[in-house]
Amino acid sequence: MARTFFVGGNFKMNPGSREQKQALVKLLNEAQLDPNTEVVIAPPSLYLLPLKETIRKEIQVSAQNCYFKESGAFTGEISPTQLADAGIPYVILGHSERRTLFHETSAVVAQKTVAALAAGLRVVLCVGETLKERETGETDKVVQEQLEAVVKQIKESDWSKIVIAYEPVWAIGTGKVATSAQAQETQAAVRAYLTKAVSQGVADATRIIYGGSVTAANCKELATQPDVDGFLVGGASLKPEFVDIVNAKN
Numbered sequence: 001m002a003r004t005f006f007v008g009g010n011f012k013m014n015p016g017s018r019e020q021k022q023a024l025v026k027l028l029n030e031a032q033l034d035p036n037t038e039v040v041i042a043p044p045s046l047y048l049l050p051l052k053e054t055i056r057k058e059i060q061v062s063a064q065n066c067y068f069k070e071s072g073a074f075t076g077e078i079s080p081t082q083l084a085d086a087g088i089p090y091v092i093l094g095h096s097e098r099r100t101l102f103h104e105t106s107a108v109v110a111q112k113t114v115a116a117l118a119a120g121l122r123v124v125l126c127v128g129e130t131l132k133e134r135e136t137g138e139t140d141k142v143v144q145e146q147l148e149a150v151v152k153q154i155k156e157s158d159w160s161k162i163v164i165a166y167e168p169v170w171a172i173g174t175g176k177v178a179t180s181a182q183a184q185e186t187q188a189a190v191r192a193y194l195t196k197a198v199s200q201g202v203a204d205a206t207r208i209i210y211g212g213s214v215t216a217a218n219c220k221e222l223a224t225q226p227d228v229d230g231f232l233v234g235g236a237s238l239k240p241e242f243v244d245i246v247n248a249k250n
């Protein structure tokens with residue numbers, strides 16, 4: 001089954017200034033991008049609407065997080081309904097920085113996923129193991145537990161709205177990229193898990209992307225792996241090399 005290659009840029013709490021944001025928009029608007037790659041950029045929520053208006057139409061925008069309630073007394077949060085109303089198509093959920101720094105459990109990530117899907121958003125669902133978990137051979141178990149929290153809460157048809165981002169925690173922002181063999185092995189295990197836990201159809205159709213220190217230098221080899229359907233890119237999404245990563249399949 002042909003799965004559309006997906007490249008997401010997670011800007012995190014960047015860029016730090018309006019000038020940097022404008023330079024990034026100019027770069028992406030003028031770049032030659034593979035028309036067969038789905039490209040989504042996730043700026044801080046303050047920049048979602050201005051970016052949506054200024055970025056070329058081939059590039060979609062995504063929130064980096066949302067809450068699971070529609071509205072109410074939740075200071076500092078943004079709701080899936082608000083994002084959908086603003087025409088934002090995607091939200092990243094379960095990023096390791098949210099899980100670690102903001103103590104989001106897999107149950108909370110699942111609640112957010114359910115709410116985001118109900119509001120009509122698409123979800124980039126992040127999962128991944130710590131270095132200790134990899135070293136003790138627990139990678140597949142940990143990743144499957146993170147997925148299971150969501151599997152139990154949603155319908156089979158909801159999977160068409162989800163992209164799974166396998167992001168080993170030890171590779172995020174560290175410069176220590178997983179080898180293509182490591183990414184392939186874990187992502188094949190994720191697909192096998194989807195076959196067992198959901199259905200063969202969902203396993204075949206769901207994009208499973210890799211994230212963690214992806215750069216222009218390592219993306220092409222990773223992209224040759226059969227179960228690597230794209231990338232979630234942090235640091236390099238703020239640089240000109242993001243264009244090379246979008247074009248990794250060329």
Ligand code: PEP
Nearest residue numbers: 172173211212213234235
């Ligand atoms: C990320 O934040 O999702 C990420 C993968 O970061 P980096 O590419 O910087 O490792």
